[in-house]
Amino acid sequence: MANYNGYVNLLASQGSIDLGSSQPFPIPGQSNDEPGVKERRKWTTKEDVILIGAWLNTSKDPIVSNEQKAGAFWRRIVEYYNASPLLVGTIPRELGQCKQRWARINDVVGSPGTLNDINVLDRSPVFDDIYEGRAPRVTYMVNGHQYDLAYYLTDGIYPKWSTFIQSITLPQGPKAELFAKVQEATRKDVERAFGVLQARFAIVKNPALSLDKGKIGNIMRACIILHNMIVENERGGYTLYDTSEFEEGESSRSSHVEHINNMPTHFGNMLGLRNHVRDRRTHQALKNDLIENIWNKFGDNEDV
Template sequence: MCSGGVDPSQMAYGLADDAMDEYLRMGATTASICLENFVDGIIHLFQDEYLIRPTPEDLQRLLNIGELQGFPGMIGSIDCMHWEWKNCPTAWKGQYSRTYNDLNVLDRSPVFDDILEGRAPKVSYFVNGCQYHMAYYLTDGIYPKCATFIQSISRPQGPKASLFANCQEGVRKDIERAFGVLQARFAIVRNLALYWDKAKIGKIMRACIILHNMIIDDERDQCTQYDFSEFVEGEGSETSQVDYTYSTETTTNVNNMMVNRARVRAERMHQQLKADLVEHIWLKFRTT
């Protein structure tokens, strides 16, 4: 693949191609090719294992974590990390900074494709005595009021709303910490992107995420802060559950996709779920 450790140093420390040419006696072009080969190798060997959609078992673990944090049915937080392109052509200057905000990235993202096409595993959970069947993400205020998004309360009035806002914003810090850890491990994505080719920039980001996921998978059992001993099958009627018997090989058609799209974007369901979560958080975490 390559030798001398140039590509890991470039990824870990964000060095330019010619930063170590005197020390390693390697030209900038060779260092660039070395990095590209390393990135291609990581993607080819490990993408199918460390860059895939969650399995039902992974989804159940995420639901259990959400339940422990006070948000039944929550499978994580969603946000965007913007990586500035130093060598963006002059003719394109400003286009991406203006138009590629979180919502535009979301529109291009396949994150909800499985739900829209009926391939996502079914889940069920209870909040404040009401049963729901669609998992959701915690987000900031820019995202729309959909059944799959739960934002904080920007100007909370009263103790219930204030407690909910504090809990939601505290849990949502996980996504910012994840971006922070990714950038701390791989300074190449913290600094300006130096390459000209957009495809190469995308591959570098993908390789960093794969390596990041490998580290998380290796350290998960040793470093987890959650105790899942209370999640015993048959105990706790409010425990979020994944339906393992549901077939994800559903044949899709336009009508089903439109129905699923309406379910995802249902603002009324969003409002009801958010109100139930406010009550649930109050009952779970209020101080007496």
């Protein structure tokens, strides 16, 4: 457990990594590299630490990273990793190998007993508005099927709930590959947007354990409003585009939001809503529809 906590502390630090000193962190599956590569070799502890450092030092540049897609982001990580002076004389790692190893490191960081998103999910109030009927009623169509819960784009550590849509770690076929590319790029844009807020407002970057949840929510709303005001004020200096070229034409997806106070009448209704949020069948159906919808819209576009 101490070894796992070492990884958690390393990832949580968000600072420059001292690659000269490391402790051994055993990772499950040391001998199973990505299938299909010509040469299979184990990842050493030193390589793991260098990969984590490459990810952290690339990701902590919010302005540059916010302006690139997931593929470009990972190419920078691989270049950073292979350029390490500690790896002189070794065979460079490929992008697919680094991404797969990073997924395995995330699995270890998510082990029981560590403090991360998945461990605090059950205590999180993120779905309270849905359970208690305060959330706006949402209906939308994807690939000809109707859904009534909004969803978050997440990484693979989150459970397969109807409100979470993960990428595909090892996509098979062009449809799955395109979906993974679009999902990761969109999720990365959201993460980088939060990085821009952290770079602009120190109160967002600094620890907030001493603040209650209500005050943290008000702080975030205020920072987002101030950020939008700054963007609006500086917009005259930006390059203006004809937005009509970005407008969607006919699509199999449509959405509608109603602000209706629909408080559950008793505890049984709240349990029903909770089960609906965690429905694995709805999750899989929505994911399949999203894969088809993205392929229908962007399958012929090589720039996506």
